[in-house]
Amino acid sequence: xxxxxxxxxxxxxxxxxxxxxxxxxxxxxxxxxxxxxxxxxxxxxxxxxxxxxxxxxxxxxxxxxxxxxxxxxxxxxxxxxxxxxxxxxxxxxxxxxxxxxxxxxxxxxxxxxxxxxxxxxxxxxxxxxxxxxxxxxxxxxxxxxxxxxxxxxxxxxxxxxxxxxxxxxxxxxxxx
Amino acid sequence: xxxxxxxxxxxxxxxxxxxxxxxxxxxxxxxxxxxxxxxxxxxxxxxxxxxxxxxxxxxxxxxxxxxxxxxxxxxxxxxxxxxxxxxxxxxxxxxxxxxxxxxxxxxxxxxxxxxxxxxxxxxxxxxxxxxxxxxxxxxxxxxxxxx
Numbered sequence: 418x419x420x421x422x423x424x425x426x427x428x429x430x431x432x433x434x435x436x437x438x439x440x441x442x443x444x445x446x447x448x449x450x451x452x453x454x455x456x457x458x459x460x461x462x463x464x465x466x467x468x469x470x471x472x473x474x475x476x477x478x479x480x481x482x483x484x485x486x487x488x489x490x491x492x493x494x495x496x497x498x499x500x501x502x503x504x505x506x507x508x509x510x511x512x513x514x515x516x517x518x519x520x521x522x523x524x525x526x527x528x529x530x531x532x533x534x535x536x537x538x539x540x541x542x543x544x545x546x547x548x549x550x551x552x553x554x555x556x557x558x559x560x561x562x563x564x565x566x567x568x569x570x571x572x573x574x575x576x577x578x579x580x581x582x583x584x585x586x587x588x589x590x591x592x593x
Numbered sequence: 594x595x596x597x598x599x600x601x602x603x604x605x606x607x608x609x610x611x612x613x614x615x616x617x618x619x620x621x622x623x624x625x626x627x628x629x630x631x632x633x634x635x636x637x638x639x640x641x642x643x644x645x646x647x648x649x650x651x652x653x654x655x656x657x658x659x660x661x662x663x664x665x666x667x668x669x670x671x672x673x674x675x676x677x678x679x680x681x682x683x684x685x686x687x688x689x690x691x692x693x694x695x696x697x698x699x700x701x702x703x704x705x706x707x708x709x710x711x712x713x714x715x716x717x718x719x720x721x722x723x724x725x726x727x728x729x730x731x732x733x734x735x736x737x738x739x740x
Binding site: 423427434448449450451452518544545546548549550551552554555 | 658683
């Protein structure tokens with residue numbers, strides 16, 4: 418009896434360790450952002466197709482903003498594009514896009530192919546520095562920035578209307 | 594025969610040579626900075642391909658993070674400045690060696706606990722075997738021959 422006790426105990430222990438590991442493992446690669454609750458990173462950059470105009474992170478102040486990091490090379494961005502267009506129609510937030518590592522003409526063509534531009538303004542991140550500052554590790558990523566310029570929520574992966582209503586709207590309604 | 598011998602020696606030499614697959618060709622201005630750069634890029638996780646270090650990953654995000662490390666080191670920042678910068682944006686997950694805290698203590702403690710369990714099992718088995726020798730009164734082969 419006793420000689421089975423130790424292996425059995427070891428097995429149970431290992432099972433517990435692995436179960437905890439599985440439960441806490443970054444679910445589908447989603448890692449909680451340490452930026453939640455922090456002010457949005459400060460940056461200034463040119464707009465898509467308009468190198469004379471700038472987007473400044475100070476513009477986050479004063480209204481709720483959906484900040485969406487996308488790229489034409491990103492397949493999941495195609496999946497979420499209709500959701501972004503639908504959200505834009507509802508006029509609940511200012512829509513700011515960050516075009517991550519793209520050429521401007523390619524990005525413009527891509528937006529046309531996807532059925533239009535959902536964004537009020539599109540900032541560009543040609544060399545990827547802004548995305549690093551935001552802790553972005555895979556497009557698409559969508560941030561919710563409150564009128565004080567603080568990051569309230571981050572959504573990784575293709576955004577859907579359900580996710581918008583479940584994870585974003587309650588936060589806007591609770592605090593505005 | 595000789596040909597096979599030479600070939601096998603050549604294969605062995607080839608296998609032993611320190612081939613570096615050049616994912617990262619960054620050269621820092623001083624050997625000291627280069628050493629620190631290599632150290633940091635090997636302990637930061639590529640967030641896109643989560644079990645590779647940014648030093649070994651060909652994805653573009655890893656290249657961006659390597660550039661960030663190089664720039665910060667060149668600007669005179671310390672290794673901890675770089676780590677803190679990355680953790681502030683990507684969380685502890687980006688470190689292959691997470692700091693010891695109440696949340697991560699089990700990660701660090703588990704190997705020690707396992708080692709203790711292994712030692713306990715080893716001691717137990719040794720004792721049991723030693724006890725068996727004491728109980729063994731059967732004459733061994735040599736005893737029989739000499740008597």
